[in-house]
Amino acid sequence: MDRRKFCRTAVAAGVAASFPIMGACSRSEPPVATAAKEGISAISLDGAEISLSKAQTRELGGALQGPVLLSEHPDYDGARKVWNGMHDKHPALIARCQNSQDICHSVDFARDNNLLLAVRGGGHSWPGKSTCDGGLMLDLAEMTNIDVDVAGQTAWCDGGALLGHLDDATLPEGLVTTAGVVSHTGVGGYTLGGGFGRLNRMYGLTIDNVLGAELITADGKVRNVRADNEPDLFWAIRGGGGNFGVVSKFQYQLHPFDRNVLSGMLVWPVAQARDVLEFYAEWAPNLSREMYVGPVMATMPDGTNIIAMEVVYNGDPVQGEKELAPLRAIGTMIMDGVLLQDYKVTQTQEDATTAHGIRSYAKNGLIKEFSQALVNDMIDAYIPDPRAAIFTHTCGGAVKDHGELDSAFPHRNAETMIVYFSGWTDPEQDGEGKAMCKQWHASLSAHHGGYYDNIEQETAGTVVSNYGPNFARLQGIKGQVDPGNLFRLNSNIKPA
Numbered sequence: 001m002d003r004r005k006f007c008r009t010a011v012a013a014g015v016a017a018s019f020p021i022m023g024a025c026s027r028s029e030p031p032v033a034t035a036a037k038e039g040i041s042a043i044s045l046d047g048a049e050i051s052l053s054k055a056q057t058r059e060l061g062g063a064l065q066g067p068v069l070l071s072e073h074p075d076y077d078g079a080r081k082v083w084n085g086m087h088d089k090h091p092a093l094i095a096r097c098q099n100s101q102d103i104c105h106s107v108d109f110a111r112d113n114n115l116l117l118a119v120r121g122g123g124h125s126w127p128g129k130s131t132c133d134g135g136l137m138l139d140l141a142e143m144t145n146i147d148v149d150v151a152g153q154t155a156w157c158d159g160g161a162l163l164g165h166l167d168d169a170t171l172p173e174g175l176v177t178t179a180g181v182v183s184h185t186g187v188g189g190y191t192l193g194g195g196f197g198r199l200n201r202m203y204g205l206t207i208d209n210v211l212g213a214e215l216i217t218a219d220g221k222v223r224n225v226r227a228d229n230e231p232d233l234f235w236a237i238r239g240g241g242g243n244f245g246v247v248s249k250f251q252y253q254l255h256p257f258d259r260n261v262l263s264g265m266l267v268w269p270v271a272q273a274r275d276v277l278e279f280y281a282e283w284a285p286n287l288s289r290e291m292y293v294g295p296v297m298a299t300m301p302d303g304t305n306i307i308a309m310e311v312v313y314n315g316d317p318v319q320g321e322k323e324l325a326p327l328r329a330i331g332t333m334i335m336d337g338v339l340l341q342d343y344k345v346t347q348t349q350e351d352a353t354t355a356h357g358i359r360s361y362a363k364n365g366l367i368k369e370f371s372q373a374l375v376n377d378m379i380d381a382y383i384p385d386p387r388a389a390i391f392t393h394t395c396g397g398a399v400k401d402h403g404e405l406d407s408a409f410p411h412r413n414a415e416t417m418i419v420y421f422s423g424w425t426d427p428e429q430d431g432e433g434k435a436m437c438k439q440w441h442a443s444l445s446a447h448h449g450g451y452y453d454n455i456e457q458e459t460a461g462t463v464v465s466n467y468g469p470n471f472a473r474l475q476g477i478k479g480q481v482d483p484g485n486l487f488r489l490n491s492n493i494k495p496a
């Protein structure tokens, strides 16, 4: 099997290769402020209909360096769209912020007018939390600057940058930090929720690499959030999502890194799933931190049902080959695509199959023990449909170096996260697409111990239990910095 073809098609054959959301709206066009010709109707924080006057919207347009887009602006339609094509919403205004001051003015505007506020980083939220109907979309898409301090091995990264921007800025310097598996995901929502990636067994979650952040809170103030400066907020933004304000910049710890890494996919027919999964269950708990390897179950466009293992070895390739040898010896593979290659190739291999505009549904479950019962259920639960797949994010290693109370993210003792994903393009398949994902998730739910909030479609009612021992502290901090719950379009922690 051709390796590149596999990478392009493993998620779902029904997914079109490209859905460019930007259309008429190029991010490189110079900003053009738009004055409102007449008052516009909008939606308040509580969902009531309100009206914004001409003068109010002009005032915001005048205060910002970036443009404020209203529905008649030619860039509006491109700017309002988010990654998941299921969320086709129309904000009353879009503030395309250029800097921290633009964010402050936009936050002040939303708060003072009691206006519904959505903060858009990379726009990847599965449930579409970064957009809204009738509110203000505070759009960070043009804030993508990254400054790398090579000697100090740190980087300041704008809150609207994408993971690909971060890798592009650090890899040429021989440096890296943990970043997720699709390069067009935003650093904003991704980092604030936790941040799983192919290097997390070595360097921890992305939140474990956050040294500080510039945060604009609901009072419109800019706060320098660090462990020694704002300890509560520093704790809360590492896993507590967008509840506490808008991050205009993150500071990340970087690590020396050789970008030529042993990586790729090992693929077997699904008929060999028992051998592969039973081996993995025994082998995985003793893996080195350099080794990241996790099962994938999917259906190829030609109908071939597969079990695969994604492999990334962050270390001496000779050692990596040795550690991998027993896995490679299992059964008869239909493809061995593990080779020494540029990390950037691995970090972008899922980009096309998860392109903007796809209609998608996702759930996940955190697995404390990869047991025999789980293996049995994974085999029974398999859905042979190219629109559905399961992936895993391997945890353990450095992820477990931090305790459940050390940051807002409590699920430190998970060995693996199983991600249930479905993707399709035809709106008529929405029901079927969602149902497949839910069914696969439900079949294995007995093995889940909590979930990762960033890869979850519906979290209403479970936020309290999923934050577990951290919820009360999170709620207290929320009450101090956002008592009016201005930042509510997220996995919302209601102020006490």
Ligand SMILES: Cc1cc2nc3c(=O)[nH]c(=O)nc-3n(C[C@H](O)[C@H](O)[C@H](O)COP(=O)(O)OP(=O)(O)OC[C@H]3O[C@@H](n4cnc5c(N)ncnc54)[C@H](O)[C@@H]3O)c2cc1C
Binding pocket: 082, 083, 118, 119, 120, 121, 122, 123, 124, 125, 126, 128, 129, 130, 140, 159, 160, 179, 180, 181, 182, 184, 185, 186, 187, 188, 189, 190, 191, 192, 193, 194, 195, 196, 197, 241, 242, 245, 246, 247, 248, 354, 454, 455, 489, 490, 491
């Ligand atoms: C194709 C795909 C692949 C993914 N792969 C991974 C992965 O490998 N690892 C992983 O851990 N997760 C992964 N995720 C999940 C991802 O972490 C979340 O979807 C995350 O919310 C994306 O961040 P974003 O900025 O792009 O999202 P957005 O939709 O812009 O925002 C999501 C939430 O974060 C808030 N937010 C965004 N930016 C800021 C900011 N600067 N300040 C304050 N609040 C902000 C928004 O208001 C919203 O509530 C993936 C998602 C997709 C769709």
